[in-house]
Amino acid sequence: MLIKLENITKNYLDDGEPTTALRGVSLNVAEGEFVAIMGASGSGKSTLMHIIGFLDKKTSGQYFFDNEDMGDFDDAKLAEIRNQKIGFIFQAYNLLARTSIIDNVLLPTIYTPHLDKAAVEKRAYELLGRLKLSHRINFPPNQLSGGEQQRAAIVRALINNPRLVLADEPTGNLDSKSGQEVMEILQSLNDEGHAIVMVTHEKDVAECAKRIITLRDGVIISDELVANRRQAKDGLIR
Amino acid sequence: MRFLQILKNTRRNLSLNKTRSLLTMLGIIIGVAAVIAIVSVGAGAQELLLAQVKAMGTNLIGILPGASDDQGPPAAAFGIEITTLKYEDALEIRKLPHIIAISAYVTGRGTASYFNKTKEYNYSGVLPEYPTVEDTAVGTGRFLKQDDIDSLARVVVIGSQVAKDLFGQDDPLEKQIKINQVVFKVVGVMKERGGGGLQNQDEQVFIPLRTAQKIMLGIDHVAYIRAKVDKEENIDPAIIQVKNILLFRHHIKDAAKGDFSVRSTAQALDILSSITQALKMFLGAVAGISLIVGGIGIMNIMFVTVTERTKEIGLRKAIGAKRRDILLQFLAESAVMTLVGGLIGIAVGILISAAIALGVNYFGYEWQLIISWSSILTAVIMAVGVGLIFGLWPANRASLLSPMEALRR
Known part of the structure; x- marks a missing residue:
């Protein structure tokens, strides 16, 4: 099992008020799955994904990643997992300003030890080519459209060939055409074997996944396979 | 990350934010240069004054109107007419x-x-x-x-x-x-x-x-x-004789209430030294203030950019940077900026001092260019210290946040 969560809770202070985001979430994600997490804002869906991606710490519960108990791992070890096994796609792209697309895409690799530099650069150019960004390689992010920026962010997420891709509202800032392109890319990545966990509040985006988990008030209220999986290339209803 | 990689990244990060890097360095340059130049001017002025008195010869007795104690300068030295x-x-x-x-x-x-x-x-x-x-x-x-x-x-x-x-x-x-x-x-x-x-x-x-x-x-x-x-050994008796004759001529009975001051060149030299020393200390204080101002400049830039950089730190952590990587990056950036700024500051400070010396010499004074090593050292240590502390402190705080917290800032 790639991800195994057992009774995860998360409390935090919101403006000094103790708040509970997750109230005991248990969840398994296998290799090669494509899971969409849905829910209203405040349902805890983003928090859940951040905990899955080690961007945030759980308050209690157990988390097995790749069959290892993450409770024993220190920050440095978790950073390594984020670097080599997980790729992140954010709603706001989070590309470094004033930094060329190629440098942005290669950013994770400066934290990867024992790397074949030539091979990783070759891979970067290949991925950029595949996502139709070859002509943007030396541009800074602010000269790219939103869709192009998100595609660059996807290349960055894929640069270390991660087991798991986490996408937090990947289409949230995009127009429908760009959103559709991004979903097409995610689907083809999934077809190639990357497990994907995606947070979204849009039903048709979620239906591009194979499985939809719905949260409300920090608990899972439904977890079902998508009956009629939507193929992004056929278009999204926005 | 290997050392070379860090240097390469540092160069890139600094050149990506030229304005910020230059502003930070400017604070250091101004602080260091000001200290060096001001201290040099103080030392040069002192040398000039002392050399003048020495040039008069040591067998001289000076008689100034107005009383004075043994340590302080007489009133006439401040331009008061007696x-x-x-x-x-x-x-x-x-x-x-x-x-x-x-x-x-x-x-x-x-x-x-x-x-x-x-x-x-x-x-x-x-x-x-x-x-x-x-x-x-x-x-x-x-x-x-x-x-x-x-x-x-x-x-x-x-x-x-x-x-x-x-x-x-x-x-x-x-x-x-x-x-x-x-x-x-x-x-x-x-x-x-x-x-x-x-x-x-x-x-x-x-x-x-x-x-x-x-x-x-x-x-x-x-x-x-x-x-x-x-002869030099007769200076002290001569001073006493001069005092006595002036007391007599000015009809003053109490020797402590004389309306004149008698000094040998050696004494004058001492007094002048104490005056110029005070001048140097005053200038040193001015230099210190400029250093503090420079330091505050550095601090401001570092703090102003902290929000943007907190996000950057969050992102870097999210994609795999360890806390050590973050701290090393910021340490390297601050160190390079402060060192380069410090070196430029030293060069500018020496140039300014030399220009002042040249200018004063042009007007016929034998002004020596004196660069004090201690002023260079103090200025550089202070500026680099401030740069490092305020470069690292916000970075350290941000590196302690979870990636998500840092990204949300």
Whole structure:
């Protein structure tokens, strides 16, 4: 099992008020799955994904990643997992300003030890080519459209060939055409074997996944396979 | 990350944010350069003043009007005019056993003109033994005589530069010049002494003391008296004798209430040292303030960019940077910026100091370029320290956040 969560809770202070985001979430994600997490804002869906991606710490519960108990791992070890096994796609792209697309895409690799530099650069150019960004390689992010920026962010997420891709509202800032392109890319990545966990509040985006988990008030209220999986290339209803 | 990789990233990060990097470095450059230049000016001024006093010779006794204690400078040193010292005092002091030459002084500034040539000079009313007292000599013609003093003669001995200025190639002797519209006959030209001194000797004109008092200034007192003692070991007894005779002449019974100060050159040197030391300390404080201002500048830039950089730190952590990587990155960036800024600051500071020295020398003073290593060291340590602390502190705080918290900022 790639991800195994057992009774995860998360409390935090919101403006000094103790708040509970997750109230005991248990969840398994296998290799090669494509899971969409849905829910209203405040349902805890983003928090859940951040905990899955080690961007945030759980308050209690157990988390097995790749069959290892993450409770024993220190920050440095978790950073390594984020670097080599997980790729992140954010709603706001989070590309470094004033930094060329190629440098942005290669950013994770400066934290990867024992790397074949030539091979990783070759891979970067290949991925950029595949996502139709070859002509943007030396541009800074602010000269790219939103869709192009998100595609660059996807290349960055894929640069270390991660087991798991986490996408937090990947289409949230995009127009429908760009959103559709991004979903097409995610689907083809999934077809190639990357497990994907995606947070979204849009039903048709979620239906591009194979499985939809719905949260409300920090608990899972439904977890079902998508009956009629939507193929992004056929278009999204926005 | 390997060292080379860190350096490469640092160079890229700094060049990506040129404005921010330059502003940070500017703070350091200004701070370091200001400290070096200001301290250099202080030291140079001190050297200049002390060299002047030393140049007068050590066998001199100076008599200033107004009382003073042993440590502090007399009031006259601050430009306060005291009228207790007279020409006749000088004549009496001259009669003392160890005194071999004496001159009383009054000074003024006036416009000297010869035909169509006009220039401003300092003139001194002095006594005939002035050349002996001041270790100087007449080049051509003669110096002032006692007759000139007694008869209020309108004769003048001019400095070599004055001769050049007013007469060019002509022989100045026996010619008539006007000083503040009073006609004087040139009787001598001083030997050239070369540049140097707060008052360039070559640019002075000397007229009889009493002529200066009565005709030029309309006063009855003298500004100060200098007496030359035969041997160095006689300076102390001579000072006592001078004091006694002045107390007697000024009808003062209590020696502690004298209206004059008698000092040897050595004592004057000490006092001058203490004055210039205070000046240096004051300048040091000014330099310190500029360093603090520079430091605050550095601090501000570092803090202003912290939000943007917190997000960057969050992202870097999210994609795999360890806390150590973040700290190393910021340490390297701050270190490079502060060191480069420090080095530029040193260069700029030395250049400014050298420019000041050159400029002052151009005006005829023997100003030495003095660069104090301790000022360089202090300035660089302070600036680099501030840069490192305020470069690392926000980065350290941000690196302790979880990636998500940092990204949300």
